[in-house]
Amino acid sequence: MNRILGLHVGVIALLLALHFVLPDYHHVSLARILVLTVYALGYNLLFGYTGLLSLGHALFFAAGLYGAGMSMQAYGWTAGPGFLFGFSCAVLMALGIGLLALRTAGVSFMIVTLMFSQVGYLTTLYFNEHTRGDEGFVIPLELRQVFSIDLSVEDTRYLAALALFAVAVLIKLAIVRSPTGRILVAIRENEERTRMLGYDPFRYKLTALVLSGAFAGASGAAYGILFGYVGASFASIQYSILPLLYVLMGGVGTVLGPLVGTVAMFYLIDIASGLTSAYLFFVGAALVILILVAPKGILGSIRDRWARWLP
Amino acid sequence: MDYGTFFLIASMEGAVQAAVLALTALGLSLVFGVMRVVNVAHGEFYMLGAVIAYWVSSQISGSPLLGFMAALILSPLLVGVLAAVADRLILKRLNYDPEATIVATIGLLYILQQAALTLHGPVPTAVAAPFDFYVRFPGFGYSGYKLFVIVACIALMLGTWFLLAKTRIGLVMRATQYDRETAQAFGIPVDRVYAGVFALGAALAAIAAVLIVPTQQAYYLMGGDPLLLSFIVVIIGGLGSLRGTVVAAILIGMSDGIISTLFEPTLAKMIATALVALVLVFRPTGLFGTVAR
Amino acid sequence: MTDQGPKSTTQKKQFSRRDTLKTVAAGGLAAAALPLAGRFNQAHSAEPIRIGFQAHRTGIGAAYGRWYERTTMAAAQLINDGGGINGRPVEIVTEDDGTDPKRGAEVVEKFAIQHKTDIVFGTLFSHVVIGSAPRAGELKIPYFVVSEGHHVASGKLNRYVLQPGITDVKSQVSSMAPWVSGNLGKKVTMIFPDFAFGHDHRDYFSAAMAAQGGEVIEKIAIPPTETNFFKYFPRIPKETEVLYHVMVGPGVLTFVKEMGQFFGGDRPEIFGFIDSLEAVDLASPGLEALEGTYFWEAFPRYAQNDGSNPHDAFYREKVGVDANGASLNDPKDISTYSHMFGCWETLHIIKQGMEAAGYQGPDDRAKLIEAVESFTEFPESQAHPQGMKTFNGKTHQAFGIQNISKVNEGKLGVVHRTSIEDSLYEPEVDYTQMPL
CATH class of the missing domain: 3.40.50.2300 (Response regulator)
Structure with missing residues (x-):
């Protein structure tokens, strides 16, 4: 237990240390990666631990993004209230979608979440007068601050992203190591048996979905606030697939896997696109090779071979 | 224009869409039914079908009919071979694990998309229809080729049904679908069946694309919509149900056309998508499905 | 701050x-x-x-x-x-x-x-x-x-x-209205994609048309995920004098083709933005129906040879574009001449x-x-x-100056040039007041 807590606190400390030594480009990139990692952390809670594969998480990310961005723009709120509002939108959205979608399972769950998310995407386009549709809008610079701290500056942005990541990763660690977390894994392994043991799988799956949506919403709201842009492309299907890729690459059902996966995907695209205009080819090939060589993702394979204690 | 004409046009457009969708979804359904593989690259096989059709027909100058016939044979053949190779090189090695194959086919999707962008280019290209005549209705003209597409799709679906239900190949496929281990024990070459099913699924997508591309154009990003719609059709129809797939394709193809004449089109798409999702929510096994195993 | x-x-x-x-x-x-x-x-x-x-x-x-x-x-x-x-x-x-x-x-x-x-x-x-x-x-x-x-x-x-x-799109669209209302007709139906770009066209053109005494009688917004367009054409009212279309994305060729099929020989005047056909060969199968229709162009794709663009030939040569707006290396590789x-x-x-x-x-x-x-x-x-x-x-x-061209024997020929004054509007911002 101490070893596990130590590892996670150590990773957070390492990221704080990197703040002082990382070259500028990697410093700004890592800020974005940390925000997106929170999205993947939440996705993994549902997919990796509970065994539910959603193809509609962009809906929750976008709920956070638009909730924050539109409330700030409309009421002149600063980052704090904007973040809370966006976060609440995502939680409510996850609760509503969960109540409906969790009546299905397996591939049907995939498709239902995908379709609800597609409705969300079309909604951002349809209410163009308010959202500016695909073009999106910029959150005014002067609102992107909390307690008079300007979040549009590289340093505060990094520290804010790190703070969000630290809170998220510790909460997730607490969840997966709690009795609830063990029941989620039990549902993944055998839902019927869990039911027979007297637990209500629906209630636990709903809890997992709402928590997962909350992480996605926090990430979306933070993304809008820290990078200043809100647009429909973040509600599109690609952004539902993104956290799935991060998680699969980093390690399904691991706490830190999403961080590893998000970092790996970012640099894979960044480096490959510098070498060739056909960089999608490398991304595709990397996915295929990875799944053939290390099917449990980077951290999942490490856990299997060397560190079985990893959560 | 009166509502009767609206309805007529919406129905005909819906029928074309439904026919092509049914054929595409049939391929996805077959792969899922027999192999339990969610093939995310299915839309890219469709896209390749269209792009190859462009190349074949542009090599054969003179008669568009000749080019079209050549494309109709070559395009599904090439795409089928490619799919069989992908099955052998990738899916088989993953032992058809459901999650692993999703990642692998996402990877395949990127590779095929990039290949099309690099080799075919980013510009949507038109393919000439094999024949060109308009049917004049009161107030509007309608492409005779589109009516031919409906007929061709129905014929191809009947052919596939015959293959699956009445021939030895179909029997072997169904046996493999029902119980892989037992089929193997009875001497059925499961590996070859899987490769064949994956190739057939991809070829069906390619052939659907060859049929529709003269009314649209070959474009390297065109695989996304057919993939989404096929998924929806397969699930709504009920997994592994051929009849369900066809009925669902008609339902979705037609409803999209008709609802959009009643509401604002984008709103109609939102409503239609939400309605279909709700059908699934309250009937999770689809219209004709049995409980998923 | x-x-x-x-x-x-x-x-x-x-x-x-x-x-x-x-x-x-x-x-x-x-x-x-x-x-x-x-x-x-x-x-x-x-x-x-x-x-x-x-x-x-x-x-x-x-x-x-x-x-x-x-x-x-x-x-x-x-x-x-x-x-x-x-x-x-x-x-x-x-x-x-x-x-x-x-x-x-x-x-x-x-x-x-x-x-x-x-x-x-x-x-x-x-x-x-x-x-x-x-x-x-x-x-x-x-x-x-x-x-x-x-x-x-x-x-x-x-x-x-x-x-x-x-x-920008606001000036382009506004400057089209005087010529369209004066030469093609006063009753316009607009077909546009249902997102921000299309809505800009809808709003700016409707306003500019109203200022000319014209009217947009029907606005048909096409969903961005659409691949079939035919079913929308029956919405075009019979009394339409001008059909205004602006579509972008991969579906445009289908759109234009199906528009031609729908109308056959009996059609209103058709005016479109070349955005619909940038990088697309006007000789593509199905585009014959565009004959006699009009397009906005920023820079005429086909060399005009009327002395109106003295520097056009030099520019074409340097970029590698022929007189038909195609690549010098491949006549099927059409440029995006009005944007690039x-x-x-x-x-x-x-x-x-x-x-x-x-x-x-x-x-x-x-x-x-x-x-x-x-x-x-x-x-x-x-x-x-x-x-x-x-x-x-x-x-x-x-x-800048905008052009209106007509499709004649499969090529675009300029029929009208706007003045810069036609395209001006009230400034909406003063960036120079913002900090650097």
């Missing part, structure tokens, strides 16, 4: 962040660098001006992107042949943004911090521009876009974003701006912005082959 606020915090914190590392390294580096100091000054003058080119190589913008790239390379070559900028050669550093706003913002960071380019340039798609603009403003790197969106002049962006080399000239002209304005500002390096970025803001007019020349433009330094937006 004050002018000094964010800037000084950046510098202070940036220093403290790397503080520890730098003090260790500084001593050694300073010692090593001393003997080189003399040579560095000399080398500095010949060091290239680095221009970050944000290109749509993949994604939905790829068909435009490669022509933007060709035009940019041709313009850079021309500038270098003429002695470069301030005697320094121009180097184009290209990064693919995947036509995605998230990647676009990352690419701006990469240019500013990793490649250390002097400026960023060349973006077309509006969502990429708007997604990248906040980062350009925060990193204080000039961002010259070639997008024809109204986003710059609307005041939504910031002082570091400029669009001096291409006109913006890259050429913008690059020349960057040169003019840097020379006026005495630009030396990234420290002079603010001076470059101010220099460009002071420009008011770009006369027709080799640097501005599309025609003369005026520039509003307060709104960061250029205004």
